[in-house]
Amino acid sequence: MDNKELQKANARLVWRIVAIAVLMFGLGFAIAPYYDAVCSYFGISGRVNEASSEQTMQVDASREISVEFVSVVNGQMPLKFRAETSKLKVNPGQYYTVNYYAENTSDKKLVGRAVPSISPAWLSAFLKKAECFCFSEQEFEPHKERKMPVRFVIDPAVQADAKEMTLSYTFFDITEKSQTIKN
């Protein structure tokens, strides 16, 4: 190969490799939405975010699953957050309502978002919520307590060896964020 040809060949190869690098950079970002999709497709995200309309199901009274309710506040958020009961035995197919309470202990208005998590994760697909405070942002006036109901059912299709599950909510402080968005 003479020099001109070699330089042309080099340049071609360089641009091909650069294209791969750029593609991989983009792929990293593309994976972000895809990641959520894969996790929910396999039912491993441990979250249920959408409301499912209340439908009547065959109640299976022969089985009892014990559901634990956990409440967590992330970081320094000045919120007293608790569930009215820590544990409930439920029959698959039956709807239940459990109330969570949160009190703003500061002098300022707070905006929070509760992120649910279900463990073990593979049971998350069977827990259906008709109503939940986790579907939207929650506002808390200073020094006020609010009652926030969760209405849910466990699908009777749940596997027979499911005996226990935990539903946990973590409250994140998004006061600043929601203000910057509004302004």
Added chain:
Amino acid sequence: MSVATHDDAHAHDHHDHGPAKGFMRWVTTTNHKDIGTLYLITGLIMFFVGGAMALVIRAELFEPGLQYVDPHFFNQMTTLHALIMVFGAVMPAFAGLANWMIPMMIGAPDMALPRMNNWSFWLLPFSFVMLASTLFMDGGAAAAGWTLYPPLVLQTGNALPFTVFTVHMLGMSSIMAAINIIVTVFNMRAPGMTMMKLPLFVWTWVITAFLLIAVMPVFAGAVTMLLTDKFFGTSFFNAAGGGDPVLYQHLFWFFGHPEVYILILPSFGIISSIIPTFSRKPLFGYASMVYATSAIGFLSFIVWAHHQYTVGMPIAGELYFTYATMLIAVPTGVKVFNWLATMWKGAMTFETPMLFAIAFVVLFTMGGFTGLMMSISPADLQYHDTYFIVAHFHYVLVPGAVFALFAAAYYWLPKWTGHMYDERLGQLHFWLTTISVNICFFPQHFVGLAGMPRRIPDYAVQFAEFNAMSSVGAFVFGFSQLIFAYVIYKAIQGGEKATSEVWEGAEAHGLEWHLSSPPPYHSWTEAPPKEIISDLH
């Protein structure tokens, strides 16, 4: 380095001796040997900088309790130690070897893209100055570990954007080096130098270069997301906004696992060059070495989540990653057996490069075994985030990658400088290093199994003896490296003249031994004779 300068000054009289010009030579150089030298020296300096940080860590851990540094500073040390050793010491040193050796090994006059080569080196000093300066910023340097996991890393003070930009610059530098290597090897080989004739060092670097191109951008993307999460209100990893911090871990390890192979594949190539020379036999199973290296390169992309067993994965995921990870041990085993078979019935001699190469085979394999233990996800629940894994990766990285670099330096130093190094000092360096590295890292297996967590400045008294041992080993290791620096300095200054072949019978193993020692400024201005290439084995 100074020898190269003199040599060059005599050979080309348009080069003046004046100091300004002498310095500008290194700034503006596009010569593969000059750039190789710059890379190697940077690697050595950063090895000492990172090493000093390691000694801060080991001094603090010598006894239980908090002695010398406060915990936040301790965490900055573990983070910077790792980043500097990986990106500042080992990777630039390999890039330096690639620059020096690849054109000489494939019969080319220089690298294909000399200007880009200059740029890819000169990004490094600036990135490291920037990274080091983060230590003095408000809130200190990043302290969340080299993995930079959110949400912890988002608590970093002013240092966060600078750390992220450092990663961007290092990434660009690595990608440019990788492009240069691929283009050089694909387009600049001498006639007769077919792909299956390439020395393994060249092969392993080509595969490493592909790994770099595929994963450095992913890492750059992940840290960019950290930056936008922190400053621009995005929620890639922020659960409050619908993101997931585990996503970061997937992105990081999709980069991180191939990265550990980026740190070891060139070492495999070095060892595959040295063992045949000192066994006076051709490398056993050349083709299987090429295929095994390619297999490792491919597998390294599909095992990343073995770093996340404890984070929570469906059973199917845990099983898949367990089996896939164990699979990597197969091609790795092929390589180890090939090295042993090469030595088998060879007329072996034990000069310093060979000593380091043999120690590499033994000690790297031990690191591979602990890797195999950790690949079993239920067992890894015990090992994860303890000193056991610290022992694992130091066995594969120190008596692995770093020993290979020592071996390479001793092996090619006579070629580079034209002088034999001091063999007695070399052997002393070898023995001190090998003994102390084991005193330092072997006890970490025990404290790890007993439950001592990693990245902790204080620990339960039950771990005191082993930690004291480990610290003593670390200090001996650290100071032994001054011998290494001195041996290099001495060989540059002068010493017994090296022949062009340097090692008995080496001419049969590579083209570089057909050039004078030191080699001419431009390596193969005329392609090497075809007979030489066809006689290589």
